[in-house]
Amino acid sequence: MDAIILQILNGLDKGSAYALIALGLTLIFGTLGVVNFAHGALFMIGAFCAVTFSKILHSSYTVIDETKTDFLGNPLKVDMTYVEKWFGNAAGGTILDWAVPLSILFAIPVMIIIGFVMERGLIKHFYTRPHADQILVTFGLAIVLQELIKYFYGANPIPTGAPEMFRGSFDFGALLGFDANTIIYPYWRLVYFVFSAVIIGAVFSFLRFTTFGMVVRAGMADRETVGLLGININKRFTLMFGMAAAVAGLAGVMYAPINSPNYHMGMDFLVLSFVVVVVGGMGSLPGAVLAGFLLGILESFASMNEIKSILPGIDQIIIYLVAIIILLTRPRGLMGRKGVMEE
């Protein structure tokens, strides 16, 4: 039982990453009709926003420490950060410690600007082009973005820590009345789950309760009609794209402490998030979220020893297997709408 609860927690956590990326992808699919292969790259750039911001915070000046030596036997150069110099060691240290959550503030404008530039500079020329062309150009863009990150940050993962207070793990079992230490779960993963829930909630309420959101939803249902109403749909599409980029970026920022960011993490997530979107059903936002969590939980269950001993290798293929079964039983995924990207 405790094992199952643990895997459900794991699944929710994985699922929230899938769901956040899939949400952004669906927004773009649904409103703009564009297959965006660069969406994984936006997630990756989000994670590197966290890396960059903490690098900026760590910008430092060099002091030579004569008492110690470096690997070549010369006096050791010690880096001192400006933040600590300006704010004092205690406050400065706290700021450095909270680099990742703070970088949300940095990431939102950066991601929105990246989204705007992408949409205005490139994607908008591809609205009327075949999906194949969209795939080619966004895939090219994904490669370029990824290689730029590799050029500046290298290929190895870059450790990015969560704030000290979230580094430990939390005894979930005790809370639920199990024996102590049976279900412990890292704080930061709980934070990630809650954060995702908030973002998903925010996106949904934004679409539900604002006029902008209503226009966008109407646009998703019937683009021509909304265009006929004389609403400047293009401007809204640009905003939409910026928003989708920001959602992907935020998913990346908060993911950085879970697994050290590397330049190819976007591609790693890309295929899975496409599967999630399609299983959820093209053009359906709730479908994308539902499928994200469903696949996350199933993937976690499939990696349990009890299941692997019956079906060896099932954890390698579970997502794809589930995708096939769902698509064969429900022609348009879980909640897909008719006629979206079916040609």
Next chain:
Amino acid sequence: MLGLNKKDSVLLLVVTLLAICAPFILNPFPTGSAMAQFNAGYPDLMQRFVIFGIFAIGFNILFGLTGYLSFGHAAFLGVGSYSAVWMFKLLSMNIIPAITLSVLVAGVFALLIGYVSLRRSGIYFAILTLAFAQMSFNLAYSVLTPITNGETGLQLALDDPRILDAAPANAGSLPYPSLFGFEMSDTYIMSAGAWQFQFSVGYYVCAIVLLVSFYLAMRLFRSPFGMMLRAIKSNQQRMNYTGLNARPYALAAFVISGMYAGLAGGLMASMDPLAGAERMQWTASGEVVLMTILGGAGTLIGPVLGAGFIKYFENIFSKINDNILHQWFAFMPDGIEDIMVTIVHPFIGKGWHLTLGILFMLVVTFLPGGLVEGGQRIGRLFRRRKTGRNDNADSTDSTKKPAE
């Protein structure tokens, strides 16, 4: 000629000539010169051009004609490679049985996957094929290792049975794939002044297979069957209400293109008897999609051009290093030389992906019809210059023939 109209005959003739002369055409720079880096006329790369050309031609039969975008075609290439290597291990080093089996096994595999996947269309179809291929890759890399030799890839061993072959003269070394005595690795090198040209048996075997495949694809494009496939892409609804069953047509196209992929896989294993699991990964499937779109989907020659383009960058640009850059720019003053090296550095060697990504974006943005359209534009430019200003007919003739 051969049941083709004049235009197609000319195209086939040009392709044949290019294939025969490839060792010359691809080695335009003298060996040892600074530009020799850009020579592509060595057996491995020439074979790869041709093999991926076949793969892309096959993919185009599905994607270019019917519009069904398969994101799992590499699985058939992989299955073909594994079949071929197993034939080398068990039966004989002759490539005929190996390639035959590759094509057949890939065909059966495609029939199964196609039968299931073609129940859906559009992106749902793409994801189904992707899912099947990724399952194949993941399993081949891990639990199916006894059949696939997982991470390393399936390779030949000294103690393989090879029941049809006589015991090799030299028991300590592995035999080479061959075609009735001609070994694929045999190469004849011709030196002509500063130039050096390589004529490889393997390449010419591949080239002959390419020409046959190209010819068959051409016939298929021009056949009533090909017309039906284009009809599927154009309007499936009308097709159904015209008494035509689109499913078997699409399935036949899927199986044929799967067999092309299997053929490419079998040839790849014949040129270099190793079958790695990575050639089934989604990135490999994505690569053939890119080749086809880049070259020009739905055109006959486009996919081959796209395949050559991508493989050229992969194999040539990845091998340029700073050392070579310094040689190129050595004629410049030191300071400028260093600046030039610094500017070019990110785009070569480990940066070849970056160059490729930028080129993808440029080509698709400015040449919506792919490289073929680039060719057409250049051709039109020439024609216009020749015919002068009086003849404006050419410039207005921008409607592309659908299946050219």
Next chain:
Amino acid sequence: MGILEVKGVNKRFGGLQALGDVNLDVAENSVHAIIGPNGAGKSTLLNCLVGKLIPDTGSVMFEGQSVLGRKPYEINQMGISRVFQTPEIFGDLTVLENMMIPCFAKRDGAFRMHAFEHSFNEKGIIEHAEAMLEDMNMADKRNEHSASMSRGDKRRLEIAMCLAQDPKLLLLDEPTAGMARADTNNTIDLLKRIKSEREITIAIIEHDMHVVFSLAERITVLAQGSPLVEDTPENIKGHPKVREAYLGEAAA
């Protein structure tokens, strides 16, 4: 007994009764029109005839054989061709190629692996296709890209494609919707000519009463998913129930 017999057909979509106990009998070699206000169930009925929808209950017989449960292409091969409200043609193909496809379907059936014949060696098919184009006054457009033609030309091409199969029953779904008056009249003339030149049954769903009364020999009026009356055009014109059904709508 007619060529097409619809008996007791019901179709529900969730809570909505789209068709309720529809009976219809189309006589051979007649022109039969089905009219009714928006939402009367005309398109649903048509979709039940061609295999796109399957009725919940009832039977649809064509020449004494049930069409229920058959796929659209099978029903087409039985001899029913359909013309759509917006012309459905093969936009990526040339006009001649568009014409050739139904000719192949007629000759080779639903599927044939003719991958190694050359399309342009199919003399019989091409002759037939060109004759049809000639007949439609479209011979000069044979090499045109069909997607770039006018709507009227597309309509003519679609009708020609259907006729190339030599169907026994031609179903037309609002063939003049969205057309200018001149185009509409051309279409009426075309259909009249077709009727006079060959043995064919035509069933037409139409909004435009001008079209209906110019062509139809019998008319069925649908309202709220059920047939209201079936009679000759003369009788329908003054029928009180029909006026009632169309009340609020422009009774032409």
Next chain:
Amino acid sequence: MSNNTFTRRGVLRTGAIAGAGVALPTIFTASSAAAYTNEPMGSSVTLGFNVPQTGPYADEGADELRAYELAVEHLNGGGDGGMLNTFSSDALQGNGILGKKVEYVTGDTQTKSDAARASARSMIEKDGAIMVTGGSSSGVAIAVQGLCQEAGVIFMAGLTHSNDTTGKDKKANGFRHFFNAYMSGAALAPVLKQLYGSDRNAYHLTADYTWGWTQEESIVAATEALGWNTVNTVKTPLSATDFSSYIAPVMNSGADVLVLNHYGGNMVNSLTNAVQFGLREKVVNGKNFEIVVPLYSRLMARGAGENVKGIHGSTNWHWSLQDDASKAFVKSFGTKYGFPPSQAAHTVYCQTLLYADAAQRAGTFNPCGIAEALEGFEFDGLGNGKTLYRAADHQCFKDVLVVRGKENPQSEFDLLEVVEVTPAEQVTYEPDHPMFAGGALGECNPGS
């Protein structure tokens, strides 16, 4: 070969006769024939450096390339000579190899066996490379080793840790300087026993491909010999990025040691996840829970950040070693590039020197001559103490380092500290050891 008008590549490199040659190829068969593939005829010799430049191991590949460039510089007499000065063999003169200037070509393996073979073939066919070296994974090493055997050139393996490279997939033309999974187990076991006792329950998470399996097998055997109990061995997909669902079951399995048979990105993520789940603070069976990473790489450990602190593992070489050779290499590399070399850099530097030295001693570039010179070669002064290139399987036997993640690193490179240098005798095994059985070296292939 049956047809003598065609000859394997390299046999014919004939004079300048244009055109006519095409029609009459038989003319050339009599002319000067090379004795082996890519025999260097001019004043230079070309080596092929085939390293991952794209993909997850690109940084290791980049470090390998730096070391290769340094080695070439030293071979040609440039720089400070590095380990040439400490190497026990003094055949090399600093004037290239056999008087020929050393040149090199580079390629990208992409860490895919297909791409690696394509790149190696292009070096052999196009650039006339006489030797191929490099790589950062066992799959690639085995695939390229097979290719070099067929093509008739020497392969000096880079970073490859699987037992199979010099076990069931060994080849006469291939040589490995790097240590292997068995050696990791043999070196780690005594240290683990001393630190954690002989009554432990180990839980293995293993990357689900051949390298992972051989390492798991080796570590399980070594630890069970100590008296440890293996609770479970679980395979994880290579593509996994989040290991939480594999880590979670460890907590209540009764295990008190977690062994991570992962490398690269897998290792970074699984270790990070394990620490996040608080495994290191746990007390099981009255003992502190411990994590072991049998194969450490400093470059990769950096990705796991603080999580490596106090975690034990083994490594081939580390820049903090204080012998003369290591110091010379670190100085030479550090001066040129500004940071210390990785174990991958060290291995490929050694491999290049060893190849050059063997050619020099053999007096030829013929792969068979070089193989003979390397087989059974005993040397010292390359940073791992006395080393033997064993003839039976072409594996190097040398000291293995047991390392631990440093608690108080002084710089970003100072991540590991050497806990113990396990002497070569302790990690030596018989060539027919069951983990290495099957397969045969075959005969050296000079290519014609």
